[in-house]
Amino acid sequence: MITIYTDGAAKGNPGPGGYGAILDYKGKRKELSEGFRKTTNNRMELLAVIKALEAIKKPGWNVLVYSDSKYVVDAVEKRWLDGWVKKGFKGKKNPDLWKRYLEASKPHNVKFQWVKGHAGHPENERCDELAVQAAEGLDLKVDEVFESGPDTNPLF
Known part of the structure; x- marks a missing residue:
C-alpha cells in the first residue's frame, strides 16, 4: 500500500498557485511540489494527485489518497x-487534468x-505548506492549458 497526501493552493482564484504531495511507502516519504503563475485551486488539488500517482514507478499498487x-x-x-467521461467532459472544467488523472x-x-482541511492533520498541513510555498515561489511555471483559455484550447 502506498499512501498519498495532497493539497492545492491558489492566491486568488485564478491566481498564482501550487500543489504539495507526500508519498508514503512503509514510512519512507517523498515530497513533491510545484508552483504556477496563474491557475485555480481545483486545478492544483487535482494536479497534486496526478503528480503523486505519476511518481509511482511500478504498476499494480493499492493506493490510498488523502x-x-x-x-x-x-x-x-x-x-x-464516469459520467463526465461518457459525455466527453461537455460543460466540465479541467478535462485536460481529468484525462491525465485517468x-x-x-x-x-x-x-x-x-x-x-486546516484541521490539524499533520500530513495535510505539510502538503498545505508545500503548496503555499510553491505558489509564492519565484520560479513559477505556466499552466499552459489554463492560460490558453477556452477560446484557444480544443479541450474546453
Missing part, C-alpha cells in the same frame, strides 16, 4: 467522473479518503 478537496474526492468516489490512476487500485 485529500481535503471535495471536488477531487467526490468526482472519483461518487463516480461523477491515465495516471489506470495502473493502480486508487481509493480516496477526504480529510477536513
Whole structure:
C-alpha cells in the first residue's frame, strides 16, 4: 500500500498557485511540489494527485489518497467522473487534468479518503505548506492549458 497526501493552493482564484504531495511507502516519504503563475485551486488539488500517482514507478499498487478537496474526492468516489467521461467532459472544467488523472490512476487500485482541511492533520498541513510555498515561489511555471483559455484550447 502506498499512501498519498495532497493539497492545492491558489492566491486568488485564478491566481498564482501550487500543489504539495507526500508519498508514503512503509514510512519512507517523498515530497513533491510545484508552483504556477496563474491557475485555480481545483486545478492544483487535482494536479497534486496526478503528480503523486505519476511518481509511482511500478504498476499494480493499492493506493490510498488523502485529500481535503471535495471536488477531487467526490468526482472519483461518487463516480461523477464516469459520467463526465461518457459525455466527453461537455460543460466540465479541467478535462485536460481529468484525462491525465485517468491515465495516471489506470495502473493502480486508487481509493480516496477526504480529510477536513486546516484541521490539524499533520500530513495535510505539510502538503498545505508545500503548496503555499510553491505558489509564492519565484520560479513559477505556466499552466499552459489554463492560460490558453477556452477560446484557444480544443479541450474546453
